[in-house]
Amino acid sequence: MRGRDEETGEYLGESRSQQRRDALEVLALGQQLVALTDAQLAKLPVPEALLPHIRETRRITSHIAHKRQLAFLAKQMRREDDEVLEAIRDALDEKGEAARREVAAMHRVEAWRDRLLAEGDAALGEFIAQYPDADRQSLRQLVRNTLEERKRNKPPRAFRELFRELRELVMAGAAPAATGDDQPVDDASEDAAD
Incomplete structure (x- = not known):
């Protein structure tokens, strides 16, 4: 439970719905990273700790196992700072805009x-x-x-x-x-x- 601030009555922290939306955004970002080649990944500011997880997710081809590994990758990505994830998103968006x-x-x-x-x-x-x-x-x-x-x-x-x-x-x-x-x-x- 996130509780309430006793003085103001406002809720503390994000709602569960917002936490779920954030987690799904990270999962979608993970899917984008898995779809990239090694050369494309090298150009992005992806932390070294995530690279083995991305490669492992690519390696697994069984649908359910791939989905499970992708969820694990997303969990590892959520441990990173928000600034790191935003930097990756920005780099991906710039490439998309440049390509367009x-x-x-x-x-x-x-x-x-x-x-x-x-x-x-x-x-x-x-x-x-x-x-x-x-x-x-x-x-x-x-x-x-x-x-x-x-x-x-x-x-x-x-x-x-x-x-x-x-x-x-x-x-x-x-x-x-x-x-x-x-x-x-x-x-x-x-x-x-x-």
Whole structure:
């Protein structure tokens, strides 16, 4: 029982429901850690004492035994300071956000590549306007080579080279992402719908 403060009448400590919610959050964090590779784990601020428990949980494949070992891992994690668990959560969230940003950038690059191949010089003019460091002649040649590859059913060497070139330009010019660079993605999806 958690009892009450005699002077104020307030309950002391957390309720059992809150303790259960906290325990379930730690269990979910443990599941995330078990799903990571050793290389990914090495990048996180996981205490050395937890690593053997994480590896052991990964090793066990029997459903019930795995569940029991995961519960044991969560118990060991609850013994750590709250700051340690928060640091692990923050590191996992940053990776998730960085991955989402990277995927969004790749989608922008793919959308630009598709527009350049479909619209030609009109899309190239817009791209040059947003990314002034781009070499118009080089991009025009890559677009031409890609279209020629498709016509002759050759391997997509120029297609990939065009993607690499666009990716370098888009990643180097991160400022356009804040100025509405997402429009080409919408245009490309509208073109695909038509």
